[in-house]
Amino acid sequence: MKKYPLHFKAQINYFPTEKGGLITPVSTGYRSEIKFPFELKSFIAVQNFEDRDLIFPGDLALVHITLLNAQPFLEKLYEDMDFQLHDNSGIIADGIVTEVY
Numbered sequence: 001m002k003k004y005p006l007h008f009k010a011q012i013n014y015f016p017t018e019k020g021g022l023i024t025p026v027s028t029g030y031r032s033e034i035k036f037p038f039e040l041k042s043f044i045a046v047q048n049f050e051d052r053d054l055i056f057p058g059d060l061a062l063v064h065i066t067l068l069n070a071q072p073f074l075e076k077l078y079e080d081m082d083f084q085l086h087d088n089s090g091i092i093a094d095g096i097v098t099e100v101y
Helices: 071-076
Strands: 008-014 030-035 043-049 060-068 082-087 090-100
Touching: 008 082, 030 060
Parallel strands: none
Antiparallel strands: 008 060, 008 090, 030 043, 030 082, 043 060, 082 090
């Protein structure tokens, strides 16, 4: 798997399946769309889990995030910024930036 530079750490609340969240667990390297409230463009978020192998629907986790093709946006990142994670089925999680690298 290709290594990407980490951009920030976040606390993410992965919604349970019955609330539109993940259907199956995901592992490090999982990619989803990420949207920030004030930004019109969405980005791809590569998620890296530091203390576990899998994230299950309904989990709350600290995750290291890399944003792909987001270079100009990275200067706008700040701690306590909120965001949503999306996949083809809709919003699967929400989160908050806890540390910018």
